[in-house]
Amino acid sequence: MVPLTCFQFNYTYINNNLILTNTNTSHISQSPCLSLYKQKMGKSSYSNNKAVNCVVALTISYLIVAASAGSFYDDIDITFGGERAKVLNGGQDLSLSLDQYSGSGFQSKHEYLFGRFDMQLKLVPGNSAGTVTTFYLSSQGAGHDEIDFEFLGNSSGNPYTIHTNVYSQGKGDKEQQFHLWFDPTAAFHTYTIVWNTQRIIFLIDNIPVRVFNNHDASGVPFPKSQPMRVYASLWNADDWATQGGRVKADWTKAPFTASYRKFNANAKIVGPNSKSTSSQSEHQAWSTQGLDAAGRNRIRWVQNKHMIYNYCNDRKRFPSGLPTECKTSRFL
Secondary structure, three states: OOOOOEEEEEEEEEEEEEEEEEEHHHHHHHHOOHHHHHHHHHOOEEEEEEEEEEEEEEOEEEOOOOOOOOOOOHEEEEEEEEHHEEEEHHHHHEEEEEEEOEEEEEEEEEEEEEEEEEEEOOOOOOOOOOOEEEEEEEEEOOOOEEEEEEEOOOOOOOOOEEEEEEEEEOOOOEEEEOOOOOOOOOOEEEEEEEEEEEEEEEEEEEEEEEEEEEEEEEEEOOOOOOEEEEEEEEOOOOOHHHHHHOOOOOOHOOEEEEEEEEEEEEEEEEEEOOOOOHHHHOOHHHOOOHHHHHHHHHHHHHHHOOOEEEEOOOOOOOOOOOOHHOOOOOOO
């Protein structure tokens, strides 16, 4: 059972959609919102923004996380690194550090089955050679599923490499890599994973950089049944991360620090005793999200101008023939 929780939120009702616009925890003693929600969902015209106080005891095992920035205190657990991982500014910011002894990392408190996941990151500045900063989804076990954003550091003056990969049933080997069109160390930028039953979309500042479509019907495994947590980490990978391992971490520059903020998970939360797979999240925009014409133009631009590696073009790696999905998808 999900514990009793208090919320205060503003909503706008437009075109038969109830849009949450500002959600925050509050101390409220009355609970009229469930009936009000049903009432509003039955209306067909625009209604002005209103503040609604609500307390709802949720007993379902799947629920929707409102798309608003929460607190790292509430949303994540530190997984390693001790004091190298620091929650700051009342839970709004989080920093991960790496020194010669250890890196650091965190994971979401919840597991999810499909959704949209946003995180703002500011990467390690200066000489970041040998470091890897991550934001990804993963299940557990040898046959795990995983959806990766990894940021491979470089020596001063050289660009970061953005490394993406998709694992299903323990098998990956679906790498695409990019150089960014901005300095990811100078300011925060938003990195997004959209995961639904049809596709996985990687976005940077809401610009699609990669789409991995579901070709399960053609025998290509696709992450669709294993709940995943959100993970983030900063760790030493100087045996391979920078220029194939030729450039090592300069520990005189340690500690290396990456910053995170504004973690949003608009997704299905999977409870420990879940039995039903039905959820209102099936009606969320991310559940059918694809690329419109503007999105297709943007991804073409990214992949033409900023992609530096695509496994679907690596015939030396696959001398017996490219993977099946490479023959059927325009955008991977």
